[in-house]
Amino acid sequence: MLLGSSLLATVHGAPAPVPTYALDYQGVPSSSSSSSSSGAVESVAPTPTATVPVFFEHFPWPTLSHTATPEPTTSSSVDEDHSVPTPASPSPTDATSPTLAADPVPTPIGRPESGTFVSLPYDAPEMHFDDQFSDDDLIAVDDEEEAVGEAMADSPSTNRSVVSSRQKPYVNNWRCKPTPQKPAVVLVHSTLLTANSWDFIAPKLLKEGYCVFALTYGKIDRVPLVGGVDYLENSAAQLGDFVNQVLQVTNSTQVNLVGHSQGGIIGRYWMKFLDGQGKVKRYVGISPIQQGTTLSGIVLLGKVTGLFGPAQPAVDYFCPGCYQMVYDSKFMENLNNGGDTIPGVVHSNLATRTDQIVTPWRNSFQKGPSTNNILQDLCLLALNEHLTIITNPITTRWVLNQLDPAKAQSVGCLSFFG
DSSP: OHHHHHHHHHHTTOOOOOTTSOOOOOOOOOSOOSOOOOOOOOOOOOOOOOOOOGGGTTSOOOOOOSSOOOOOOOOOOOOTTOOOOOOOOOOTTOTTSOOOSSSOOOOOOSOOOTTBOOOOSSOOGGGOOGGGSOHHHHHHHHHHHHHHHHHHHTOTTOOGGGOOTTOOTTSOOTTOOOOSSSOEEEEEOOTTOOGGGGTTTHHHHHHTTOOEEEOBOOOBTTBOSOOSOSOHHHHHHHHHHHHHHHHHHHTOSOEEEEEETTHHHHHHHHHHHSSOTTSEEEEEEESOOTTOBOTTTHHHHHHHHTOHHHHHHHHHHHOTTTGGGBTTOHHHHHHHTTOSSOTTOEEEEEEOTTOSSSSSGGGGSOSSSOEEEEHHHHOTTOOOOTTGGGGOHHHHHHHHHHHOGGGOOOOSGGGGGO
């Protein structure tokens, strides 16, 4: 699959994916003139309860508590040095959250600190767009970030997990001032990736005048360097903490969310079950796993052969959230029960017919009010699959159109050239 990704990336002039970036196992209409689809998906019976085989019974299995509730912390106002207060921990039992007939929503417990910006152990020059900026731009932004980082670190109210003075020059500028017309954009990566996966899209957003923020969520100790592997409830809560920090520091009331794959559903969970209602203006999904996945038939094969259940403990040890993204999981059932869109939020989704991770590819679409586009309908020659879709300039142009439909530009094969 990695070889295929490299070939496809070469066709489109995009760099081949770095081997460390493992493929992720997931999982009000706009004025866009592109074609759309309803994306209807037939319902499937729930998965039988899995049993733990004898040879796995001594593993230290990860757990997700369903009982205790974190104590909310006191939020303080943002002063001149732009300290980041620690927001109150969200509770799924909030009175504003809709009540579902399904089982009670588990409370995320013992999650790591939110907003961690994790860099890979090396820099791959082909993965960065620093050459889009002049040396003066880079020095100015870098110095600004260092000064902000030092000011934030000196404040006792700062959530230190978001403080990093030597970040990429195009994300997490805590002095950036969004406007109602251009809310801050929060980028949400996919499974087994980090905030660095947005090096292709983030610089373009910044040049268009957006304040751009990104986090690495869902890390566990057993899987170093990457995120997006923890229980999805925990990841959604971390995203919520981070967005709350962005809102407080920028003195804003709403953000735009752009999510890739798993990043396309944890925001929905935060808005539906935690404290995210009313805090998102536009939600843009790139190969999002909106209806779950069969993982190119591997899930179906596992169910037919009887290996799907016995294999779950081994997968859960390294990726507790992976089985939650299967098409008939309890998580996906709860998430889509009662409607798969959030009232008051503008939803847009982009799918690719060559997706091997979100399968069938139409599972990237939402059934509720949403704009659903196919990459190959925008350009027949765009063969990007699940991983490299975020490296295609056509995808970047499509994202910009969804964020600001009033200034949308034509999207097609010519978008390859800028």
